[in-house]
Structure formats: C-alpha cells, structure tokens
Amino acid sequence: MNNLLEGKQGIIFGVANERSYGWHIARALIDHGARCAFGVFPGEKMEARARLAIEALELREEWIHPCDCSKPGSLQATFEAYRRDHERLDFVIHSIAFADKEYLRPGNFIDTPRESFLTAMDVSVFSLVSMARHAREQMKAGGGGSILAMTYLGAQRAVPGYNAMGVAKAALESSVRYLAQDLGPDKIRVNSISGGPLRTLASAAIKGFRNMLNHDARRAPLQRNVEGGEVGGAAVYLVSDLSTAVTGETHFVDCGANFVGF
Numbered sequence: 001m002n003n004l005l006e007g008k009q010g011i012i013f014g015v016a017n018e019r020s021y022g023w024h025i026a027r028a029l030i031d032h033g034a035r036c037a038f039g040v041f042p043g044e045k046m047e048a049r050a051r052l053a054i055e056a057l058e059l060r061e062e063w064i065h066p067c068d069c070s071k072p073g074s075l076q077a078t079f080e081a082y083r084r085d086h087e088r089l090d091f092v093i094h095s096i097a098f099a100d101k102e103y104l105r106p107g108n109f110i111d112t113p114r115e116s117f118l119t120a121m122d123v124s125v126f127s128l129v130s131m132a133r134h135a136r137e138q139m140k141a142g143g144g145g146s147i148l149a150m151t152y153l154g155a156q157r158a159v160p161g162y163n164a165m166g167v168a169k170a171a172l173e174s175s176v177r178y179l180a181q182d183l184g185p186d187k188i189r190v191n192s193i194s195g196g197p198l199r200t201l202a203s204a205a206i207k208g209f210r211n212m213l214n215h216d217a218r219r220a221p222l223q224r225n226v227e228g229g230e231v232g233g234a235a236v237y238l239v240s241d242l243s244t245a246v247t248g249e250t251h252f253v254d255c256g257a258n259f260v261g262f
C-alpha cells in the first residue's frame with residue numbers, strides 16, 4: 001500500500017505551515033513514494049515559515065522556488081526552474097487561495113469591491129489555468145499527469161462569510177471541468193478535492209469559521225470534522241494510477257457534510 005506513487009514527481013503550491021492542506025497532501029504523497037518540489041509564497045516571514053514546514057517533511061533533497069501567482073511571470077519562472085531540474089512532471093497540486101479578509105463576513109458579500117473580487121478570482125482561480133498551461137508540455141512528454149486543486153462546499157452552497165471565496169471556488173470547480181476537457185487528449189487529468197473545514201491560516205480569515213467547523217461536526221454523517229491527512233489520502237488516489245479514468249471531478253472529503261439536507 002505504500003508505493004502507489006513510486007517514480008512520480010511533481011510540484012506542490014500552498015504550503016504555508018504544517019497546518020496547510022498543501023502540507024498534509026505533501027506528507028501523504030511522499031509517504032507513498034512521490035518526490036515533491038514546492039512553490040512557496042515569497043517574503044521573508046512567509047517563506048521562512050514554509051521552509052520550516054517543508055524541512056519537517058524530512059526530504060532527501062529540498063527543491064523550493066518562490067512564487068506569487070498574482071505577479072506576472074512568477075508562475076512561468078517557477079515552472080521553467082522546475083523543468084531545468086526535473087525530468088518528469090507527473091502532478092501539480094494547487095492548494096492556494098486568497099480573498100480580502102475584510103469582505104469575508106456574514107452579510108457583506110454584497111459590499112465586495114471590484115478590486116477585491118478580481119484579486120480573489122486571480123489568485124484562487126486563474127492561477128490554476130495558468131499552472132495547467134505551464135505544466136502541459138512536460139506532463140504530455142511524460143505520457144500524462146494529474147492536476148489537483150482544493151475547493152470547498154461554499155462553491156455550491158451559500159455559506160455565511162465565505163462570500164467572494166465561494167464565487168471563486170465555483171469558478172475553480174468549473175475551470176477544473178474545462179481544463180479536464182482541454183487536457184484529456186494529452187492524458188492529463190484535472191480534479192478537485194472539496195475538503196471539510198480545517199483550521200489553517202487561510203480559514204482563520206473567515207469570520208464565523210468556527211460555526212463552519214461546529215456545523216459540520218454536528219451534521220456530518222460521520223459526526224466529526226475531517227483531518228488534514230484524510231485529504232492527503234484522497235490526493236494520493238487522485239494522483240496515482242488507481243484513478244486513471246477519473247477527471248473533471250469534485251471529490252468531497254468532508255465526512256459527508258455536503259449531502260445532508262437539515
């Protein structure tokens with residue numbers, strides 16, 4: 001069971017610290033034999049914290065490149081550097097999102113300014129399209145690959161306080177399907193995991209996040225919140241050859257909270 005990803009290598013975007021979904025995904029992929037490189041948000045404090053978390057993964061060799069998806073040329077430079085140092089690109093993990101904290105409060109979606117709305121769409125959605133474009137040729141040359149993004153139920157239901165992030169996640173899930181269609185002929189699969197609420201830096205920005213946690217723990221059929229490692233496990237499946245016929249999917253890993261009526 002431990003070598004599902006032996007011989008596969010790829011890049012993960014979205015490790016901020018050891019709580020990040022991106023970190024849990026990295027942990028699981030590495031445990032199953034994958035080699036992981038990392039694109040991390042630049043800046044002294046953020047980068048140092050991400051580096052510490054990556055060190056905790058105890059890799060034989062670390063490959064880290066600064067990348068701010070909102071800056072023109074940053075993703076391109078990261079993928080060029082990755083290609084120089086790695087023969088294969090079997091997977092890309094998109095575990096990043098950003099929305100202006102000020103407009104992540106119950107009742108104030110309607111006040112979201114254009115600038116904040118567009119930033120959420122740029123960092124949280126367009127970055128996936130751009131990553132897929134930069135990854136395509138190297139993945140195709142290696143016989144295909146798997147691209148995986150992180151989403152949340154707020155894409156499909158109005159979750160108080162999730163606001164512009166929810167609209168961005170709806171666009172992300174749709175982008176997953178359109179990318180899956182474009183890239184299918186190259187044997188590149190594109191999927192998303194809709195993870196349950198998890199305490200992270202990003203989720204701390206959502207006013208009322210504790211209500212999301214409590215609501216799921218009460219109402220989910222499994223009567224608890226998801227753990228990061230459980231999303232990691234699903235990522236292993238979606239990156240591995242066990243899922244070669246799965247593409248364009250939103251796969252819920254949320255203890256079943258998504259389908260409960262009331």
Ligand SMILES: NC(=O)c1ccc[n+]([C@@H]2O[C@H](COP(=O)([O-])OP(=O)(O)OC[C@H]3O[C@@H](n4cnc5c(N)ncnc54)[C@H](O)[C@@H]3O)[C@@H](O)[C@H]2O)c1
Nearest residue numbers: 014015016020021041068069096097150197198200201202
């Ligand atoms: N935590 C949750 O409850 C939850 C639930 C479902 C889905 N998600 C999704 O999981 C993903 C990871 O979030 P997380 O909760 O682990 O939080 P996190 O704060 O640990 O990770 C978010 C990451 O996005 C990165 N990022 C933000 N702006 C960026 C930019 N311009 N360029 C490059 N990177 C940038 C940050 O550096 C960070 O590494 C996000 O897509 C989030 O929406 C989170």
